Amino acid sequence: GNSVTQMEGPVTLSEEAFLTINCTYTATGYPSLFWYVQYPGEGLQLLLKATKADDKGSNKGFEATYRKETTSFHLEKGSVQVSDSAVYFCALSEYDDMRFGAGTRLTVKP
Amino acid sequence: DTEVTQTPKHLVMGMTNKKSLKCEQHMGHRAMYWYKQKAKKPPELMFVYSYEKLSINESVPSRFSPECPNSSLLNLHLHALQPEDSALYLCASSQFPGGGTDTQYFGPGTRLTVL
Numbered sequence: 001g002n003s004v005t006q007m008e009g010p011v012t013l014s015e016e017a018f019l020t021i022n023c024t025y026t027a028t029g030y031p032s033l034f035w036y037v038q039y040p041g042e043g044l045q046l047l048l049k050a051t052k053a054d055d056k057g058s059n060k061g062f063e064a065t066y067r068k069e070t071t072s073f074h075l076e077k078g079s080v081q082v083s084d085s086a087v088y089f090c091a092l093s094e095y096d097d098m099r100f101g102a103g104t105r106l107t108v109k110p
Numbered sequence: 111d112t113e114v115t116q117t118p119k120h121l122v123m124g125m126t127n128k129k130s131l132k133c134e135q136h137m138g139h140r141a142m143y144w145y146k147q148k149a150k151k152p153p154e155l156m157f158v159y160s161y162e163k164l165s166i167n168e169s170v171p172s173r174f175s176p177e178c179p180n181s182s183l184l185n186l187h188l189h190a191l192q193p194e195d196s197a198l199y200l201c202a203s204s205q206f207p208g209g210g211t212d213t214q215y216f217g218p219g220t221r222l223t224v225l
Contacts, residue, residue, distance in 0.1 A: 032211045043114075043200055043216035044153065051211040089152055093210045096141055096166060100152035 002027045006090045006101025013080055013108050021075040021104045023064075023090035031092040033057075033066050033073040038087045038103075047075075047088070080108045113137075114217035116201050122223045125191060131220045133184040133201030141207035142184040143214060144176060145200040153200055159184060160207030191224045198222075 007022040025033065032051040036044040048057030053068035062077045073090060085108050090101040114135045123129050133142065140161050145153035158166035159178040173195075175187040184201055198219045204212035 034213070036216075041218075043116075043218045044202075045216070046213050049213060093212075093214075095208055095210050096143075096158050096160065096204075097210070098143075098155060098214060100154075103150075103152050 002031060002092055002094060002097070002099050004090050004092055004099055004101035007104055008102060010105040010107060015082055015108055015110050016079045019077040019080045019106070021088055023073045023075065023101055025071050025073065025092050027092060027094065029094050031094040034091040034093065035062070035064055035075050036089045036091060038089065044089065082108045082110055084108050114201055114203055114215050116217035116220050118220060119218070120221050122225065123188065123191065124225050128189045130188065131186040131199055133217055134182055135203040136182055137203065139203035139205050140181060141204045142178060143202040144184070144186055145202065147198040147200055165207065193224050196222055196224045
């Protein structure tokens with residue numbers, strides 16, 4: 001079945017540092033890939049998505065590229081802020097069946 | 111408006127109680143979902159409704175009973191739950207069922223505690 005493997009946290013960075021969170025997937029078909037963010041006590045918010053190979057999703061300075069050859073969808077941001085502290089989930093979806101990675105907790109210190 | 115609302119925000123119930131969780135969206139979405147999220151874990155899919163019909167049931171115990179009365183409303187009826195059912199229950203919706211490319215919009219969740 002489909003699955004997502006995500007870099008385990010927690011990750012602690014200083015403000016303005018570069019962020020990478022690794023995500024790889026296993027799928028039998030052609031899934032869409034997502035990054036969701038969850039702030040404490042809240043539901044999940046879509047951060048970005050890509051629906052086919054070589055697509056790049058981007059939002060609020062975050063980027064991820066759908067790489068079919070390496071089955072990856074790594075999340076990057078050039079300069080993190082304290083407000084980026086949250087849990088980040090990589091996910092794949094095929095025919096309404098969305099599967100999430102384990103989640104990576106990011107803490108950004110001033 | 112991309113809002114999914116869930117009530118109640120918190121719920122405490124005993125193992126013999128019957129309660130219901132409610133989810134509502136007014137975005138015209140035709141797919142709605144229930145997820146269960148344990149502490150420090152990712153959400154796990156429980157049920158999917160497509161065009162108000164149950165399309166996916168991820169082998170969820172019968173003490174959880176979903177209902178979709180109309181295209182805007184999704185309920186989760188709870189009966190004879192166990193303490194291990196304590197979790198955050200998330201509702202989500204997306205525009206078109208079946209495609210997999212649509213963004214799922216999540217509500218804030220109901221935090222359930224079973225005593």
